[in-house]
Amino acid sequence: MTVDYYVILSSAPGRRTAAETIVVEEFAHAVDWTTSGLRSAGWAPDAGWRSATSVSRGMRADPRLRARVVPVTRDGADEVHGQLGGGPLPAEPALRSHFRDQQSFPASTPLRLGPAEVPEGFHERRVYRVLFAGDLPVDRLTDLAARWRPTAGHGASDPAPGGRRRVGRDEHSWTLRRVGRDIAWALDLTSLLATTTDHTIGPVLHELTSVVRLRGLVPVTTERFA
Incomplete structure (x- = not known):
């Protein structure tokens, strides 16, 4: 599994292009590669690392928050972490130690979308x-x-x-x-x-x-x- 990185921009007037929070996430998957859960943590200069479960939900459900969310690479998150005074971004094993809560996704039987036939030559x-x-x-x-x-x-x-x-x-x-x-x-x-x-x-x-x-x-x- 791989960690995804996001930067959340400030909502304060005059600072709407300034980064204020880093969010790291990791999806958990079932054996057939469907999503079974989501773990996340967030970091801000005044709060350090903490659970970001509510923030992760908001990133997907709240258009106003999502408008401030910028998906970035690890290098991008590392650069922002340094700019905000946090120094080098911790390695991914250390980041995972902050994933204290998991949003679980209900398991379901695959639905049918398209023909069930398998083309010749495939299993x-x-x-x-x-x-x-x-x-x-x-x-x-x-x-x-x-x-x-x-x-x-x-x-x-x-x-x-x-x-x-x-x-x-x-x-x-x-x-x-x-x-x-x-x-x-x-x-x-x-x-x-x-x-x-x-x-x-x-x-x-x-x-x-x-x-x-x-x-x-x-x-x-x-x-x-x-």
């Missing part, structure tokens, strides 16, 4: 959906399309960014689109597995989620539909 077909909160400006959508299309076989007329990749003998294809009456975004991943092993799914899901997150969206959960 299993799975469909995942990663839900995101937030909004994407047109230029960031264009950036995603340009990043994925060279290896995807998608054409310029495609309505949404998407891609395709073969990892070993497994094939993965994905599309990013608006869902829920335009209140959220979803990354839909279809994985065709050549054998009973699903070890390629986790890295592909993580990579795609990270790419979308760093464009400004906040991941909410990963569900399985087939």
Whole structure:
């Protein structure tokens, strides 16, 4: 599992571009790569490290708070941590020691989305959906399309960014689109597995989620539909 980093900007008038808090999060996953929980911690110069469960909820449910949230890399969080007087950012094992609470996600049987048939030459077909909160400006959508299309076989007329990749003998294809009456975004991943092993799914899901997150969206959960 990998830690995600966010910077929350100040809400004070005249300081709306200044960072005030760092939030670190880590999703827990079930054996089939769906989300089973979320752990988080936050740091601010005047409070040190503390549980950030309520902040994590707000980042996904409160548009006003989310407008102040900036997804960053670890290097970006380290730079802000130093600027705010905290020195070098602790290593990830130390950060995980501050994850004192976990938001648990209920387990559910995969829903059916699309045909159940498995193409010839494959053992299993799975469909995942990663839900995101937030909004994407047109230029960031264009950036995603340009990043994925060279290896995807998608054409310029495609309505949404998407891609395709073969990892070993497994094939993965994905599309990013608006869902829920335009209140959220979803990354839909279809994985065709050549054998009973699903070890390629986790890295592909993580990579795609990270790419979308760093464009400004906040991941909410990963569900399985087939």
